[in-house]
Amino acid sequence: MKIATGKVVGGKVVVDGGPLEEGASVTVLARDGENGFTLSPEEEAELLLSIAEADRGETISAEEVLAKLARRRG
Structure with missing residues (x-):
């Protein structure tokens, strides 16, 4: 995958x-409009790794994400 x-x-x-x-x-x-964003080379590399993980099915459910966020909020 390539980001351009x-x-x-x-x-x-x-x-x-x-x-x-x-x-x-x-x-x-x-x-x-003007709501764009720019990634540093490090952020772009991290994004590409995350996309590759998702393509391989290495994901977590929405329930897990929400549970982690709830724990952080204490």
């Missing part, structure tokens, strides 16, 4: 950096 940024030019997405593989399936998340 870009801009719409002439109605088409132009990706920054090297080209994507021909025929690659992509998901486009368009910023709504």
